[in-house]
Amino acid sequence: MSEVANHDLQITARELTQVIANLRRAMRRTQHDLFSDRFFTTSEYEFLRFVADHDKVRVGAAAESLSIAPNTASTIVNRLLKMGVISRTGSAADRRVGELSLTEYGREKLLTLIDHRVSILVAAFSKLDGEAEFAIRNALPALNHLIDIVVNLDGDNIRDANI
Numbered sequence: 001m002s003e004v005a006n007h008d009l010q011i012t013a014r015e016l017t018q019v020i021a022n023l024r025r026a027m028r029r030t031q032h033d034l035f036s037d038r039f040f041t042t043s044e045y046e047f048l049r050f051v052a053d054h055d056k057v058r059v060g061a062a063a064e065s066l067s068i069a070p071n072t073a074s075t076i077v078n079r080l081l082k083m084g085v086i087s088r089t090g091s092a093a094d095r096r097v098g099e100l101s102l103t104e105y106g107r108e109k110l111l112t113l114i115d116h117r118v119s120i121l122v123a124a125f126s127k128l129d130g131e132a133e134f135a136i137r138n139a140l141p142a143l144n145h146l147i148d149i150v151v152n153l154d155g156d157n158i159r160d161a162n163i
Helices: 003-034 042-053 059-066 070-083 104-125 130-151 155-159
Strands: 086-090 098-102
Touching: 003 104, 042 059, 042 070, 042 098, 042 104, 059 070, 059 098, 070 086, 098 104
Parallel strands: none
Antiparallel strands: 086 098
């Protein structure tokens, strides 16, 4: 890769990380301002989404998949258990191992929060011109593909990128 192309990719990568951070921050702030039932931290929300997608997941497996420390995962789990949004049951294979699932209350809270996020974006999309909406809509498959690649990167791939 040429030095110019690598420099352009670095600029794009920096801009993308900033755009993602700004969108997350704006969504979190707007959701908090508009909806009074927002009582999860970002980490709790992401953990709750993971449990929703991976019923009967172990704490350690969730922590590893979310790239968080096991003690952080335990803290999040304890808070979510106290809120009544998840439950922990013994594994059928090994009763000493706890498996996490969403409670019905947790499912309701999660769906409400997802609905809030969707309504914020629908309102924002309605203010975009057709060209901007089209560009974002058509970028989604490429962004999902980029996510898949990032998930599968290892240290050698990153070092070889000549940053």
